[in-house]
Amino acid sequence: MTSSPQRLPDLRETAGPPGVPADTPEGLSRFNSASEAAARAALHEVCAAGAWSSAMLARRPYPTVGELLAAGEAATAALTADDLAEAMAGHxxxxxxxxxxxxxxxxxxxxxxxxxTLKAELLELNLAYQKKFGQVFLICATGRTGEQLRDAAQDRLGNTPEREREIVRTELAGINRIRLTRLIRPEPEA
Structure with missing residues (x-):
């Protein structure tokens, strides 16, 4: 299943709920007060696993950014093997x-x-990884150089499937955290 480009839905048009604490970012207020459909769509762009989005929606509203991020990590930790596969299909x-x-x-x-040369090396490593583990090589690539990504792919090819599944879960948690943060604190438009 292919998904549309990873563009986070714009929740700026949603008014924040009354009584939101002053230290709550405006983006968190918008997320908390968004319709379930809009919030689910935004969460799907953060993580493609339906179980993850459902877990996040079930705990709304979030009083603080920290609680939102902690809920994201807990939802990622609770993903089954099938849920992880669904999440990875979005990357x-x-x-x-x-x-x-x-x-x-x-x-x-x-x-x-x-x-x-580096791109070709990484393509070969991606293919070898997919052949061995049956999934895309998932890594939180933000802030890493091409060489670091290549080296990580080489290192992880030596893992057992069980070990790799836990590394993938950790990497996914990092990606989700970055994306959740961007969802509630969007970067200024250029």
């Missing part, structure tokens, strides 16, 4: 961000200036 391979997807391009920025 493009490293080195091949989805065309027209600014989130994917931003997260994989470290590959932007990579040489053709």
């Amino acid at each position: 493009p391979p490293i080195g091949r961000p989805r065309p027209g997807d600014p989130a994917s391009a931003r997260e994989q920025r470290g590959m932007a200036g990579a040489s053709d």
